[in-house]
Amino acid sequence: MKPLIKKLTETFSPSGYENAIREVIIEEIKDFADEIRVDALGNLIARKGSGGKKIMLAAHMDEIGIMVNHVDENGFARFSSLGGVFPQTLVGSRVKFVNGTSGVIGAHFLKRPVRLVMNNKMYVDTGATSPKNSPIQVGDVAGFERPFLDLGKRLVAKSMDDRIGVAVLIETLRELKSTPHEVYFVFTVQEEVGVRGATTSAYGVNPDIGIALDVTGADDVPEIDTKTIFLGKGPTFKFKDAGSLGDPRVIELFIKTARKNKIPYQREVATMGGTDARAIQLTHAGVPVMTLSVPCRYVHSPSEMVDYGDVQNTVKLLTKFLEKKVEL
Amino acid sequence: MLKIRKTQLNLLEKLTNAVAVSGDEGEIRKIVRAEIEGIADEIKTDAMGNLLVTKRGKGKNRLRIMLAAHMDEIGFMLVNKESDGIFQFETIGGIDPRQLAGKPILVGREKVPGVIGSAPIHLVSADERGSKIPLKSLRIDVGLGKPKVKVGDRATFATKFLRMGDSIRAKALDDRLGVAILIELLKNAPANIDLLAAFTVQEELGLRGAKIAAHALAPDLALAIDSTPAYDFPMHDGSENIRYNTKLGAGPAIYTLDGRTLSDPRIIRWLSETGDEKKIPYQYRQPGGGGTDAGSIHLSLAGIPTGSVSVPGRYAHTAMGLCRIKDWEHSLNLLHEALLNLSPKVLAR
Numbered sequence: 191m192k193p194l195i196k197k198l199t200e201t202f203s204p205s206g207y208e209n210a211i212r213e214v215i216i217e218e219i220k221d222f223a224d225e226i227r228v229d230a231l232g233n234l235i236a237r238k239g240s241g242g243k244k245i246m247l248a249a250h251m252d253e254i255g256i257m258v259n260h261v262d263e264n265g266f267a268r269f270s271s272l273g274g275v276f277p278q279t280l281v282g283s284r285v286k287f288v289n290g291t292s293g294v295i296g297a298h299f300l301k302r303p304v305r306l307v308m309n310n311k312m313y314v315d316t317g318a319t320s321p322k323n324s325p326i327q328v329g330d331v332a333g334f335e336r337p338f339l340d341l342g343k344r345l346v347a348k349s350m351d352d353r354i355g356v357a358v359l360i361e362t363l364r365e366l367k368s369t370p371h372e373v374y375f376v377f378t379v380q381e382e383v384g385v386r387g388a389t390t391s392a393y394g395v396n397p398d399i400g401i402a403l404d405v406t407g408a409d410d411v412p413e414i415d416t417k418t419i420f421l422g423k424g425p426t427f428k429f430k431d432a433g434s435l436g437d438p439r440v441i442e443l444f445i446k447t448a449r450k451n452k453i454p455y456q457r458e459v460a461t462m463g464g465t466d467a468r469a470i471q472l473t474h475a476g477v478p479v480m481t482l483s484v485p486c487r488y489v490h491s492p493s494e495m496v497d498y499g500d501v502q503n504t505v506k507l508l509t510k511f512l513e514k515k516v517e518l
Numbered sequence: 519m520l521k522i523r524k525t526q527l528n529l530l531e532k533l534t535n536a537v538a539v540s541g542d543e544g545e546i547r548k549i550v551r552a553e554i555e556g557i558a559d560e561i562k563t564d565a566m567g568n569l570l571v572t573k574r575g576k577g578k579n580r581l582r583i584m585l586a587a588h589m590d591e592i593g594f595m596l597v598n599k600e601s602d603g604i605f606q607f608e609t610i611g612g613i614d615p616r617q618l619a620g621k622p623i624l625v626g627r628e629k630v631p632g633v634i635g636s637a638p639i640h641l642v643s644a645d646e647r648g649s650k651i652p653l654k655s656l657r658i659d660v661g662l663g664k665p666k667v668k669v670g671d672r673a674t675f676a677t678k679f680l681r682m683g684d685s686i687r688a689k690a691l692d693d694r695l696g697v698a699i700l701i702e703l704l705k706n707a708p709a710n711i712d713l714l715a716a717f718t719v720q721e722e723l724g725l726r727g728a729k730i731a732a733h734a735l736a737p738d739l740a741l742a743i744d745s746t747p748a749y750d751f752p753m754h755d756g757s758e759n760i761r762y763n764t765k766l767g768a769g770p771a772i773y774t775l776d777g778r779t780l781s782d783p784r785i786i787r788w789l790s791e792t793g794d795e796k797k798i799p800y801q802y803r804q805p806g807g808g809g810t811d812a813g814s815i816h817l818s819l820a821g822i823p824t825g826s827v828s829v830p831g832r833y834a835h836t837a838m839g840l841c842r843i844k845d846w847e848h849s850l851n852l853l854h855e856a857l858l859n860l861s862p863k864v865l866a867r
Contacts (some may be wrong), residue, residue: 394819
């Protein structure tokens, strides 16, 4: 899976501009799905199986980024964040625009980086010297540039959130030989700006069960007193976060599947955050949901780290889950 | 190209002088209905009060496009009668309490004149003068013997429309400019599309009317037509103003990102290419917060490709705004030309 993860994480597709990653995914799945379509907002929806329970699996294909809001008289581009960007991760970052332009983020002589984005004090330097010769203008969008890094057991890249979920879905679709269900592998758009793609794709799919595939913050690092989520201890089943409560019946099914197949898992209770499950649960007359997460360190930084074993276990677990009939 | 002439100015005068605080949009609905009766194929007021107007085109492969302009405006609601003629009130929609003291207002459907009162300078200590006046220290005062003024009544600023040469000063330019443009587009609707006009309610309270309007109309694509702030003053210290949102005189503002919507890139391209081709000036609104009806439209049903176009206006959400007639005209023409040139190709990925 490593070459796939590299390819996915090195593609630039910030929220609302998911064309590039969608093309990459279509290429990877076209021989494995029974049907593929793209909806009005750009969600990529691949179906496998038909007639059984409609299970929607959602992994978002967008990533956090920035959008230019002004090119000043000396050619420096001021910007707004696209999704939850931590200002302290920005200074010295390199960015790549959807139109191909590269640039670096400057804020060299300023202190207190936390306040910088709000105050429009940081800027992208593309080498331009005036608005006239600037290769970018107001409204142009960029992602963070950082190559994929294979540390053996651990993998590091930008946009592991949520390309690792995308990789899990692709691999599961390939592994899944047959299923009694009608499974929808949905690669959603605009999750980072408020689970928007999941809102509309869930309406379109109208599933019986919804599973969001995402990363969750691993806190097994220094300077954290109470550690709860660990790399290498398996995927997490989310009981709650700020956006949804995992349906107890769905969680139970996953626990059973994990035990039966001797796959490690972690129980997760989060106070913050939200995933596509938040949108899926409230569509039509309501949908039982759960979030299945791959633990990830340094989420929303340009160097997000996951454990390769966790990734493989997530694929294995999800494949096993989809092979069997389920009753709620 | 379409022109803003006396007829259009008179209509905007009528629209901005009318009172339609969110949730009580009847007066605007009536004006709009009168303007478009006889033009439209279908006119309907829905359960929340949205006025939904259909103007069908001719020929094959017509896209169904929803254009939304909100009828409501910000204002106040009386919440407690303290003594004869004196009321505590709440704001409806986003209003900065610092803008309020001393403003003349109109209360209720009868438009009873009143004033927003606060302590006079004589009774304010020197150190209090620099601080802001919170809403709880302000009152609406309509004078004695007004039994018709009751708790629950709405109120808004009593500003009258004024033409100032190239500019217009009025209340509620947000979004009567959009309403005026949408009426004009209905009157000049191109035949290559089905135009689904939604004059929406309760935008200022969270894009509520547009949500159900989009659900009912189920269009192929949509645009919100609104007015957005211009804060395009020179900086006091001579430095470059980098947070203007939009600039007066620079034409319609095309949205890329606001607090509620990432405009569909295909729609941004369609609008800007139309502007380039037809030599209609336009600007990109600075990405930032805020929101238009697009915010609820694009998330309706299984998703609707949506964008927004606004006429820039100074001093939005205060007693009076100021806009340029040319920006209004260019906005109308950008939209009109874009509609003329709308085909399924626009939505190709």
